[in-house]
Amino acid sequence: MKIGIDIDNVIANTFHELSDRFNDFMGRQMEPLEVIETMRNNKLKMWAYWFTAWKEGMLSSVSAIDGSADTIREWYPYHEIKLVTSRMPIFRNQTIHWLKKHSIPYHELHHAKEKTKHTKAQDLELFIEDNFEESEILADYCDRVFLFDHPWNRRPSSKKNIIRVKNWEEIKSFL
Numbered sequence: 001m002k003i004g005i006d007i008d009n010v011i012a013n014t015f016h017e018l019s020d021r022f023n024d025f026m027g028r029q030m031e032p033l034e035v036i037e038t039m040r041n042n043k044l045k046m047w048a049y050w051f052t053a054w055k056e057g058m059l060s061s062v063s064a065i066d067g068s069a070d071t072i073r074e075w076y077p078y079h080e081i082k083l084v085t086s087r088m089p090i091f092r093n094q095t096i097h098w099l100k101k102h103s104i105p106y107h108e109l110h111h112a113k114e115k116t117k118h119t120k121a122q123d124l125e126l127f128i129e130d131n132f133e134e135s136e137i138l139a140d141y142c143d144r145v146f147l148f149d150h151p152w153n154r155r156p157s158s159k160k161n162i163i164r165v166k167n168w169e170e171i172k173s174f175l
């Protein structure tokens with residue numbers, strides 16, 4: 001099977017572990033949905049944030065989400081694993097090192113801007129993603145999309161091939 005997998009908040013605990021740093025940088029406490037909106041709309045401030053994150057290697061410090069690394073290692077000999085992240089390409093080296101550090105194997109690693117991941121997912125049978133809008137688009141290109149449950153994506157979808165999943169145990173049980 002060809003499987004596409006997002007990185008942040010699907011295999012890396014990014015939001016959970018970096019939200020305090022993010023709020024410090026922005027100068028106030030934000031709710032998860034507000035963080036997502038800020039990331040989308042406040043481009044200038046986000047550039048400054050990502051530059052700082054890159055310089056300080058912030059993404060290198062995050063842990064892997066329970067069960068993600070083990071599951072991907074189990075799948076790797078039998079399935080084609082395509083990692084598709086909306087991280088900017090400047091994070092590529094840090095991302096490769098992080099994946100190596102956590103012994104997460106993959107066949108391909110792609111960077112794609114938000115809402116364009118489908119360009120890397122044309123022939124995939126499954127995609128695992130936590131971004132609601134991205135999942136809605138991916139559902140038109142992939143047989144099935146697993147939406148990794150988080151506070152920022154709790155909205156009903158009209159797409160029948162989007163399945164909400166709570167953790168990697170559940171993902172494994174579907175395959």
Ligand SMILES: [Mg+2]
Nearest residue numbers: 006008009130
């Ligand atoms: Mg994500």
